[in-house]
Amino acid sequence: MIEQNNTKEILIEKLQNRSARVAILGLGYVGLPLAVVFAEAGFKVTGIDPDRRKVDTVLRGESYIQDIPGEQVKRLVSAGSLTATTSFSVLEEMDAVSICVPTPLRKTGDPDLSYILSATDELAKFMHSGMVVVLESTTYPGTTREILLPKLEEKHNLQAGKNFFLAFSPERVDPGRQDWTTLNTPKVIGGITRDCTDVATVWYQQALQAVVPVSSTEVAEMAKLLENTFRMINIGLVNEMAIMCDRLGVDVWEVIDAAATKPFGFMKFTPGPGLGGHCIPIDPLYLSWKLRALNYTARFIELASEINTGMPRHVVGKIQDALNEDGKPIKGSRILVLGVAYKPDIDDLRESPALDVIGLLKQKGAIVSYHDPFIPRLNHEDWGMESVPDLIDAVRQTDCVVIVTNHSQYDYTRLLEAAPLIVDTRNALGKAQRDNPKIVRL
Numbered sequence: 001m002i003e004q005n006n007t008k009e010i011l012i013e014k015l016q017n018r019s020a021r022v023a024i025l026g027l028g029y030v031g032l033p034l035a036v037v038f039a040e041a042g043f044k045v046t047g048i049d050p051d052r053r054k055v056d057t058v059l060r061g062e063s064y065i066q067d068i069p070g071e072q073v074k075r076l077v078s079a080g081s082l083t084a085t086t087s088f089s090v091l092e093e094m095d096a097v098s099i100c101v102p103t104p105l106r107k108t109g110d111p112d113l114s115y116i117l118s119a120t121d122e123l124a125k126f127m128h129s130g131m132v133v134v135l136e137s138t139t140y141p142g143t144t145r146e147i148l149l150p151k152l153e154e155k156h157n158l159q160a161g162k163n164f165f166l167a168f169s170p171e172r173v174d175p176g177r178q179d180w181t182t183l184n185t186p187k188v189i190g191g192i193t194r195d196c197t198d199v200a201t202v203w204y205q206q207a208l209q210a211v212v213p214v215s216s217t218e219v220a221e222m223a224k225l226l227e228n229t230f231r232m233i234n235i236g237l238v239n240e241m242a243i244m245c246d247r248l249g250v251d252v253w254e255v256i257d258a259a260a261t262k263p264f265g266f267m268k269f270t271p272g273p274g275l276g277g278h279c280i281p282i283d284p285l286y287l288s289w290k291l292r293a294l295n296y297t298a299r300f301i302e303l304a305s306e307i308n309t310g311m312p313r314h315v316v317g318k319i320q321d322a323l324n325e326d327g328k329p330i331k332g333s334r335i336l337v338l339g340v341a342y343k344p345d346i347d348d349l350r351e352s353p354a355l356d357v358i359g360l361l362k363q364k365g366a367i368v369s370y371h372d373p374f375i376p377r378l379n380h381e382d383w384g385m386e387s388v389p390d391l392i393d394a395v396r397q398t399d400c401v402v403i404v405t406n407h408s409q410y411d412y413t414r415l416l417e418a419a420p421l422i423v424d425t426r427n428a429l430g431k432a433q434r435d436n437p438k439i440v441r442l
């Protein structure tokens, strides 16, 4: 008991006086912003990533994450507050470790925990008394307790809550967003024990504006999945509304705007060409996978997933119909896709529905090109495509323009003037153009 209190108190003191050494495992979209936030708060932070290019970029004082300015990385690296390495052995000197590695799906649709497993195995080698470890990667409830805990305790005969502290804290970063960032978005934290929650909370409170402690790792893990499942299901619902409105000949965008005038009990979601990004299309499937093992079918998730993954095909159907009206088959038609990032104003292509839309159009024999100011090259499936150099010129030479991602820098008035036909999956052209015969909306 005395050891427990001492270890906890000593670590808390080190965290409060910033002498604790911080390591971030995984310097991606989540890890680099977190490393920067801790470094800005006065900690000495080491980012550890097997990707040498990322490590070298940080060491040069540059940034590869759009939301993190290069000058900020440069300043922190020059000041000695931030460094990076591919070597895990530095973990030996670390007091506080946050794990921000990817959690994708396998081709079979099952969770791929291989990155969490390899990061935990590396960390386990260098575990020592007086450490706090926080898992940030989105995963199914039970991962921290069932996977991390035994690995981290086993090697050096440590005990969580006694001589080290283990917690889960889901990342909520929304890339490209300026108002809510890693710094000011409230952070949920749940530990393996009460002391684990306490220590992890103290650590994060030193750098983040609001920390929300909860009673267990499972609550924190499940809270993240509730957030993402909520979004996925509501997007699925509004996508199905779009399909139903299409059959009924009703303008879904007008319907949504009308419903959104209700000041309570309604939250506006908008339809689109499908789900994208690392989180919303994937994370709820971690939950449904876990529940399948418990003989339960997560029906809302499965249904929403089915509707959302069907949206690129629905969009291609709209393109086909629109070309048909112009007396053209899809085969051999020149189709220009605008925006391939999974959402506006970012350079992230992961799970982007544009990839499915382009793939389906190619399958049908269309001559597809694309433009995206954030994504100059598209090597998906060895396509070897490059963003067209002159947008308006390309728009003039095409049979159909498809707005998949509504980047804010596009001049939609000019696009509309130049294009013979536009399929607008995001209502980027707005309701003023509702009756324009050149435009087909979702």
Ligand SMILES: NC(=O)c1ccc[n+]([C@@H]2O[C@H](COP(=O)([O-])OP(=O)(O)OC[C@H]3O[C@@H](n4cnc5c(N)ncnc54)[C@H](O)[C@@H]3O)[C@@H](O)[C@H]2O)c1
Pocket: 025, 026, 027, 028, 029, 030, 031, 048, 049, 050, 051, 054, 100, 101, 102, 103, 115, 118, 119, 120, 136, 137, 138, 139, 170, 171, 172, 173, 174, 175, 278, 279
């Ligand atoms: N990107 C987002 O918007 C977002 C938002 C909320 C939550 N998340 C979750 O955060 C986690 C990380 O996502 P991300 O977008 O930062 O991924 P990412 O792919 O951008 O970055 C992950 C980094 O981890 C590194 N890595 C791989 N194996 C490693 C290992 N064994 N040890 C150390 N580093 C390793 C990779 O090289 C990569 O640089 C995921 O679970 C994701 O679901 C992401």
